[in-house]
Amino acid sequence: MEIRPILSALMRSKVSMILIGLQVALTLAIVCNALFIIGQRLELMNRPSGMNEADTFMFGSSGFGQGYDGRAVMKSDLAVLRQIPGVADATPSNSVPMSGGGWGSGISLQPKQKTSSADTTFYMVDDHGLNSFGVKLIAGRNFTPAEIEDHDQGARVQPPVIIVTKALADKLFPNGDALGKQVYLDEDEPRSTIVGIVEKTQEPWIDSKDIEHATFIPYFLPYGNYTRYLVRAEPGRRDEVMKAVEQKMAEANPSRIIGKLRSLQQVRHEAYANDRAMAIILGAVIAALLAVTALGIVGMASFWVAQRTRQIGTRRALGATKFDILRYFQTENFIITTMGLIAGGILAYGLSLWLMQQYQSPRLPWYYVPVGFLCLWALGQLAVLGPALRASRVPPAVATRNV
Amino acid sequence: MFAYYLQLGLRSLRRNPILTALMVVGIALGIAASMTTLTVLHLMGSNPIPWKSDKLHYVQLDNWSGDQPYYDDGRPPDQVTYQDAVALMKAAKADKQAAMFKLSMPVQPENKDLKPFQALARVTYADFFAMFEPRFKYGAAWNHDQDEGHARVIVLGDEMNEKLFGGQDSTGKSVRLNGIDYTVVGVLDKWKLRSRYYDLTNGSFADPDEFFMPFTTAIDLKQRSTGNNSCWKSSGDGWDAYLASDCVWMQMWVQLDSPARLAEYKSFLDNYVNEQKKLGRFPRPLNNRLLNVTEWMKDQKVVSRDMEVQTGLAFAFLAVCLVNTIGLLLAKFTRKSGEIGLRRALGASRRDVFTQFLVESGVVGLTGGVLGLMLTGLGLLAVRALYTEYKTVASLDWSMVATTILLAIASALLAGLYPTWRACRVQPAAQLKV
Numbered sequence: 011m012e013i014r015p016i017l018s019a020l021m022r023s024k025v026s027m028i029l030i031g032l033q034v035a036l037t038l039a040i041v042c043n044a045l046f047i048i049g050q051r052l053e054l055m056n057r058p059s060g061m062n063e064a065d066t067f068m069f070g071s072s073g074f075g076q077g078y079d080g081r082a083v084m085k086s087d088l089a090v091l092r093q094i095p096g097v098a099d100a101t102p103s104n105s106v107p108m109s110g111g112g113w114g115s116g117i118s119l120q121p122k123q124k125t126s127s128a129d130t131t132f133y134m135v136d137d138h139g140l141n142s143f144g145v146k147l148i149a150g151r152n153f154t155p156a157e158i159e160d161h162d163q164g165a166r167v168q169p170p171v172i173i174v175t176k177a178l179a180d181k182l183f184p185n186g187d188a189l190g191k192q193v194y195l196d197e198d199e200p201r202s203t204i205v206g207i208v209e210k211t212q213e214p215w216i217d218s219k220d221i222e223h224a225t226f227i228p229y230f231l232p233y234g235n236y237t238r239y240l241v242r243a244e245p246g247r248r249d250e251v252m253k254a255v256e257q258k259m260a261e262a263n264p265s266r267i268i269g270k271l272r273s274l275q276q277v278r279h280e281a282y283a284n285d286r287a288m289a290i291i292l293g294a295v296i297a298a299l300l301a302v303t304a305l306g307i308v309g310m311a312s313f314w315v316a317q318r319t320r321q322i323g324t325r326r327a328l329g330a331t332k333f334d335i336l337r338y339f340q341t342e343n344f345i346i347t348t349m350g351l352i353a354g355g356i357l358a359y360g361l362s363l364w365l366m367q368q369y370q371s372p373r374l375p376w377y378y379v380p381v382g383f384l385c386l387w388a389l390g391q392l393a394v395l396g397p398a399l400r401a402s403r404v405p406p407a408v409a410t411r412n413v
Numbered sequence: 414m415f416a417y418y419l420q421l422g423l424r425s426l427r428r429n430p431i432l433t434a435l436m437v438v439g440i441a442l443g444i445a446a447s448m449t450t451l452t453v454l455h456l457m458g459s460n461p462i463p464w465k466s467d468k469l470h471y472v473q474l475d476n477w478s479g480d481q482p483y484y485d486d487g488r489p490p491d492q493v494t495y496q497d498a499v500a501l502m503k504a505a506k507a508d509k510q511a512a513m514f515k516l517s518m519p520v521q522p523e524n525k526d527l528k529p530f531q532a533l534a535r536v537t538y539a540d541f542f543a544m545f546e547p548r549f550k551y552g553a554a555w556n557h558d559q560d561e562g563h564a565r566v567i568v569l570g571d572e573m574n575e576k577l578f579g580g581q582d583s584t585g586k587s588v589r590l591n592g593i594d595y596t597v598v599g600v601l602d603k604w605k606l607r608s609r610y611y612d613l614t615n616g617s618f619a620d621p622d623e624f625f626m627p628f629t630t631a632i633d634l635k636q637r638s639t640g641n642n643s644c645w646k647s648s649g650d651g652w653d654a655y656l657a658s659d660c661v662w663m664q665m666w667v668q669l670d671s672p673a674r675l676a677e678y679k680s681f682l683d684n685y686v687n688e689q690k691k692l693g694r695f696p697r698p699l700n701n702r703l704l705n706v707t708e709w710m711k712d713q714k715v716v717s718r719d720m721e722v723q724t725g726l727a728f729a730f731l732a733v734c735l736v737n738t739i740g741l742l743l744a745k746f747t748r749k750s751g752e753i754g755l756r757r758a759l760g761a762s763r764r765d766v767f768t769q770f771l772v773e774s775g776v777v778g779l780t781g782g783v784l785g786l787m788l789t790g791l792g793l794l795a796v797r798a799l800y801t802e803y804k805t806v807a808s809l810d811w812s813m814v815a816t817t818i819l820l821a822i823a824s825a826l827l828a829g830l831y832p833t834w835r836a837c838r839v840q841p842a843a844q845l846k847v
Contacts, residue, residue, distance in 0.1 A: 075592035287799035313744035
């Protein structure tokens with residue numbers, strides 16, 4: 011290999027070499043960290059809520075005027091909803107996963123415990139709750155119609171029976187024997203018995219620490235004149251059912267406002283809008299960065315080729331093959347890129363450390379940098395290929411001209 | 414001479430269109446990325462009320478559980494309880510004070526063509542308007558007597574007045590909300606708030622408030638907030654128990670016109686909490702805070718971390734673009750060594766050569782800046798599409814346009830400095846030998 015002549019040629023244009031190296035280094039550091047952030051966001055966005063998201067939608071109803079009986083309307087609404095063709099099931103629910111607003115509380119094993127044993131969210135539903143959410147019951151049973159209690163806004167939450175998620179059950183009872191156990195939702199008696207465990211249901215807050223700690227409460231609980239409903243359509247009929255529901259609800263009672271019907275997919279879309287935006291923006295920065303770096307390499311290589319035309323001609327005249335010339339420029343690029351990449355690797359870990367300190371973000375996994383090495387080597391080799399090919403086509407006769 | 418150099422620069426740039434395009438596009442992309450993110454960052458964190466942001470203070474009292482702080486790092490709750498808000502309003506120790514909360518209410522328009530709709534209210538005291546200074550289009554705020562008298566009055570926002578009354582002067586008219594009639598006493602002019610800074614707990618960039626209602630009136634009607642409510646122990650059964658509970662659901666602002674007044678108010682708060690401690694409340698150590706507008710915005714991270722990271726990366730990207738431009742200019746100027754040698758031999762001084770090439774770099778910067786400005790416009794459109802809630806903070810103003818152009822030219826000149834310096838060190842003799 012002809013490393014030594016390449017090195018000595020490089021030493022004569024140190025500044026250009028440093029510039030390209032610096033560009034490669036910065037590119038590696040930014041791309042690695044940006045890709046890592048994108049990866050984290052995609053991971054967050056892809057967490058399942060535990061629900062049947064494809065077929066469900068939700069909406070709120072707020073009644074107005076004196077004499078509006080929120081509880082009576084709630085019951086008749088549910089009867090109407092469950093009659094509509096295409097509706098698989100419907101339930102009242104104070105909130106749904108990913109919606110951003112809901113009821114958070116502590117849950118304890120002892121009365122008047124100083125700090126609660128776990129945090130959870132409450133979903134106030136009736137005996138159609140689990141079926142409407144589309145969550146899977148993995149142990150115990152559903153609520154019975156007789157267990158659904160009527161309560162008013164501001165009431166203590168102390169139902170005799172509750173259903174919890176597996177994550178919450180395991181947190182409270184690490185031995186896996188939560189079913190049938192009793193817990194305190196309020197400070198003291200009465201206790202609530204866990205009668206069922208569902209596989210997975212997320213809390214309404216996507217940034218919650220224990221996002222799978224949810225508790226279903228068998229309460230009919232209108233929030234003043236406001237009620238929220240969750241409806242699951244039969245597979246594939248959601249949009250058609252949404253239209254029918256909107257119409258029927260308006261007809262059923264004129265002294266109220268039906269809020270916008272939102273599918274769970276839309277709820278998810280809106281909940282993760284910021285994460286999606288971050289991923290897209292960083293993606294765009296990465297693309298632009300790689301393009302600028304590649305074009306920079308093309309520009310510099312073209313310039314070097316133009317500057318060394320006579321030298322190339324001389325080498326060709328002295329017996330170097332086209333391939334030798336090509337290899338010369340490819341190797342030169344490889345050396346510069348490698349030096350840049352070594353600096354860039356250190357820079358990438360440094361940037362990651364800074365992000366860790368400044369934003370408590372996790373450490374950049376080690377393999378990002380080696381993968382980045384491979385990608386930028388490939389990018390450099392591809393970028394220099396054009397100018398190198400042009401160089402290899404320089405005829406030996408050039409050497410004899412212009413002297 | 415400058416005009417001549419400009420002409421030379423333009424000609425030289427036209428000679429290598431691809432190289433020139435590479436440089437211009439590189440600068441434009443770098444500028445666009447950094448200016449788009451910088452604009453959003455700048456507007457997000459911009460002071461909403463610069464003439465009195467140091468006089469408006471947000472009251473925080475630590476009524477949380479003795480076993481567990483509200484925030485893990487020990488900061489007090491970001492809202493106050495009903496009983497504390499009312500006690501502070503009654504004491505009236507500040508120059509102006511307003512407790513408030515968020516409430517969504519059904520509106521029943523008289524006009525039967527309009528369907529009933531939900532509207533977002535700010536439930537607060539008369540001082541709110543004097544403190545946060547929205548401009549009135551018609552009428553005025555309600556007064557303290559109406560606060561005392563639980564008056565059924567409202568102030569309409571510009572948009573809601575447009576919707577209900579076609580933008581006419583509606584003072585004296587009535588609006589029916591949830592079956593009860595309220596008299597309009599004032600209508601606000603358009604109130605363009607970048608962030609709803611007086612209630613950061615319920616979303617900094619959430620929808621604006623559509624009308625305003627006296628606090629005392631809403632409490633009469635037993636209206637709970639539709640915003641955030643946090644409790645560390647059960648609030649007990651019913652409305653009265655809720656009002657007497659330690660649940661926090663209100664924002665409390667005070668206006669203190671001098672540092673002396675601020676100090677006085679601080680000691681008043683400490684006394685208040687110590688009195689409450691005797692009654693068995695406030696189990697935590699004294700932890701009151703009175704942050705002003707900008708401090709409170711910082712505390713609540715109105716400028717999101719994502720935006721800071723994006724801006725940082727965008728500027729790093731600009732750095733890469735500049736390194737790229739230095740390389741390309743260097744290549745270009747080096748190829749012109751012959752021409753430089755000739756000019757030097759014909760009597761041009763180093764200074765002349767320096768100016769000539771710096772002008773050429775400046776032209777690249779200016780072109781890149783103009784293109785970058787257009788791309789920044791596109792970038793902000795994209796930000797608005799991606800973050801629907803950032804409508805108010807993703808738009809260019811004149812200062813940002815000027816900053817963009819200046820940044821572009823400064824960047825290009827900076828990038829041109831080294832190549833130019835190298836160019837003017839060309840020895841005429843070495844070039845003329847060939």
